[in-house]
Every structure is written in C-alpha cells, then in structure tokens.
Amino acid sequence: MYENLLANVPTDLWIGGKWRKASDGARFDVIDPATENKITSVASASVEDAKAAVDAASEAFAGWAERKPRERGEILRKAYEVIMAQSERLAKLITLENGKALSDSRGEVAYAAEFFRWYAEEAVRNIGNVSRAPSSGARIFVQHKPAGVAVLVTPWNFPAAMATRKIGPALAAGCPVVLKPASETPLTMLALMPLLEEAGVPAGVVNVIPSRRSGAVVSAMLHDPRVRVVSFTGSTEVGRTVSEKAAPSFKKVHLEMGGKNVIMIMEDANLELAVEGCLWGGFGTTGQRCTAASRVVVHEQVYDRFLEQFVARTRALRVGDPLDPRSQMGPSVSRGQLETVMKYVEIGQQEGAKLACGGHRLASGAYAKGFFHEPTIFADVAPSMRVAQEEIFGPVVSVIPCRSFDEAVAIGNGVQYGLSASIYTQDVNRAFSAMRDMYTGIFYVNAPTIGAEVHLPFGGTKATGNGHREAGTAALDVFSEWKSVYVDFSGRLQRAQIDTAEL
Secondary structure, eight states, X not given: OOHHHHTTOOOSEEETTEEEOOTTOXXXXXXXXXXXXXXXEEEOOOHHHHHHHHHHHHHHHHHHHHSXXXXXXXXXXXHXXXXXXXXXXXXXXXXXXXXXOHHHHHHHHHHHHHHHHHHHHHGGGOOOEEEEOTTTOOEXXXXXXXXXXXXXXXXXXXXXHHHHHHHHHHHHHTOOEEEEOOTTSOHHHHHHHHHHHHHTOOTTTEEEOOOSOHHHHHHHHHTOTTEEEEEEESOHXXXXXXXXXXXXXXXXXXXXXXXXXXXXXXXXXXXXXXXXXXXXXXXXXXXXXXXXXXXXXXETTTHHHHHHHHHHHHHTOOBSOTTSTTOSBOOOSSHHHHHHHHXXXXXXXXXXXXXXXXXXXXXXXXXXXXXXXXXXXXXXXXXXXXXXXXXXXXXXXXXXXXXXHHHHHHHHHOSSEEXXXXXXXXXXXXXXXHHHHOXXXXXXXXXXXXXXXXXXXXXXXXXXXXXXXXXXXXXXXXXXXXXXXXXXXXXXXXOOOOOGXXX
16 A cells, blocks of 8 residues: 555665665664554664765765865755655655654644755855964964764654754765654655765765664764764653763764753734644644743633633544644654654543543544554643653643743743743733743743744753753754964063963
C-alpha cells in the first residue's frame, strides 16, 4: 500500500555523497503509527559508519568553508526551491512515518524549506566588525569563522523542520554536518538527500546516518576530536548526557530540550480566540511538540465559561487516518509514546484531577489498529500534580484555576522548564508585565505557545536549554567561532597604561 509514496525514497546511509549499507548489514523497521504496519526497513548505522561519516564531513570541511558566501547562499536557495517543488510528496511521507495530520505535515514542509531560503540570505551577512582600540588606537577586526564539523541529533516530532533548522545555519556558516535522525522517522531526511544533491550541496557536506544504536553512534562522534559542534534536540535527560560526553573535548554544545508550556487566560481575555489558541496549541501535532500548550491557567472569573467552550471544541476534533485531509489529529508516533500518554492519564486521575473529556485510547472500529488516543482535558488541576509538572508529549492538557495575575505568573514559572509561555489579555500593561516576569525563552501575547518563525530565535531557559538559540541570526553563532585580530600601524610597542596606585 506504500509503494507509490515510497518510490525513489532511499533506505541506506548517506555518507560522502553516496548511498551505502551499514558496515555490518544491520537494518531496522519503520512502523506506520496509524496502522502499526511495517512501512519499510532502513540501514542501521554502526560506530564504524559514524566514523566514516565524520571522515567524509572532515574531508569536505575545507572546501565548503572556502566557498564564497554567495555560492553557499545560492545552493541553499536552490534547496528551498526543489523541496517546495516536492512539498506534497514530502508532506505525505512525514504523515506516513510520524502520524501527524496531513495539514500539519504540509505546514511542516513549508516551514522546513523556509530555513534554507532564510539562511540563503543570511549566508552573505555572517559579518564581523571593525573598531579602534580605545587606549592604543590599534585596529580590531572580529571575524566569524566556520567552527568545524557539526553533529546534529534530531527528534521524531518534526522530522524535516528540526533537521533543516540546524542544517540551514550550519551550511550558511560554512560547516559540514553529520545528522542522526530519530529512528522512528528516518525516511523524511533520507528523501531530502537527493534534493540537496540536486541543489548542489557537495559530497560530504551533509551526511545522514539513521541508527537503532543511537547511544553508541552518537557517543563515538562526541568523542571524536574533529567534531567541534553538537546540536541536540530531544529530552532533558538525554541532553544532559550529550552535554557531559561533549565536555571533555570542549565542543560547542547547543541543547534544545523539554517544555511544559503555559497559556495564561485573564478575566478580560477574548475567550473565543483563547479557546482556539489552546485547541491548536494543545492538540496540534497530537500534542507532540516541545512548545505544546500542556498547561492552561485560567482566571476564576472566566474559568467555567472557558472550560465549557474548550471541552466542546475538543470533543468536536476529528481524530483519524492522518492521510485523510479531513482528519485534524492523528496517532501518537509509537506504541511507547501512546503508553506514556495512557500512563499520565491514569496518574492524573489518581492525583484527583477531573477528567473533563477524553481519557481513553481509541482501539476499536476504525481505530482497531494504530496508536490513537482521545484528545484529553483535565480540569481543576493543582499546580503540583505530575500532569501539571512533567512533560507528557501527547494530547493531554491540564486546566488550572487561578485568582489573580500574580498567581497565574507564579504557576506558569513553577516548573523546571522554561521554553514558551503565552497570555491572553486586553491589558497591554499586564501583557508587558508577564513578558518581563515569565522565565521562558519565548513569550506570546494573544497567541498560542507553538507559533514559530524562521527569524525568531528559538530556545529556552532552565531545563529547556543551555543559552544558545536556533533559528534567526542567533543560530549562526552556534556554528561559528569568533576570531579577534589586533593590528597596530603605529610602528612602536604599545604598553598597557596601568595606574599602580589603583591596584
């Protein structure tokens, strides 16, 4: 049943501009989460294959770094064009292996391609600066140089966009990459490789190595001294391990990890707009995104009205075959992720949260196969409950009452994560106060927590990130090293002027 969609989709490793089997012949199956059927099998990279990919990237580094910025930019622009020409095929492939609704996948392809268009323009603007030293009068030049080989580790929830969001700035800065995609969703990136080759990306500049042996494969690359940058998106637990393993060789490490995002709805909010924002923010992509609005804090004056409208709209969501354009929500990505959702629904009930709607796996009739779960709302949730504290990564939203703006902010900040937050209010002073007081990397006013633009620096604080940002101009810094050059034209030795009396 998948033949037409899988036509011309490679299933081997892409290393040094060539397709190759895993060194030991290992392969793993890719499962359709909507039917539980095997889609195909993919080569499973070994440690030896990871070394070969780093070899290829290392060999390609000098040539790619020396390319004129305009040349790199033109290649990225061409990549945008060829991806958009194949957008419908790629969207269906994402839906097939990930399970998200086709409408979500179409949006992802456009978003993923846009990173190449954006960084095509930024490749020529990765400029430094020139200044004059205040004391000596010497000229100071600050240059941005490509950092070196970059290892990219991406998750399964956005198999195209999470990769292009890293590849775009890396290539724009002059860095070759080795990408290890999630084993649940390797097909999308493999399908993109012929398109990048068509766009003119040289052999070895982008390498893709799917693997079921993720720990050993990534660890081997983290210990390779030729790798200078590591960019990881995934869970906080794994991100901590990545950081620890990269530390001994002092690599640049970018981490984008978990989230437990909040939407705060004040008594003066436009409730219709807020309900739509919570619906899309909580259940879009089946709730499987780090920016999902999994907590909604509502002022007690509008709590009952909001909950009634939110439950009604949630019950009306169409859950079904994600390739059916009428479906609004698809399955969880895997049996393991479905079981996680079911576990947290049970935990919420045990903790005393009120199950306002949903709460069950869909497992009969049209849902006899697949990892489907009802979109679920818990009401009257206490901020300390596990469903309000821990990342579920599924279609479960906790609604929490509050008595004031200050209490809403305190609840919003009362988790270990700090990725995204939002407030719905008509009071501009309150909106700016929330923007000031929320400890998150991203903040929205009268919009859900999941909106993203390619120019918006993306990342969080606390257990969500380590200070670096993806997207926008900030991402170029992840893949660049700064070099300061001191040039003295005076012809005499300059000595620091130190007043010893002040020491």
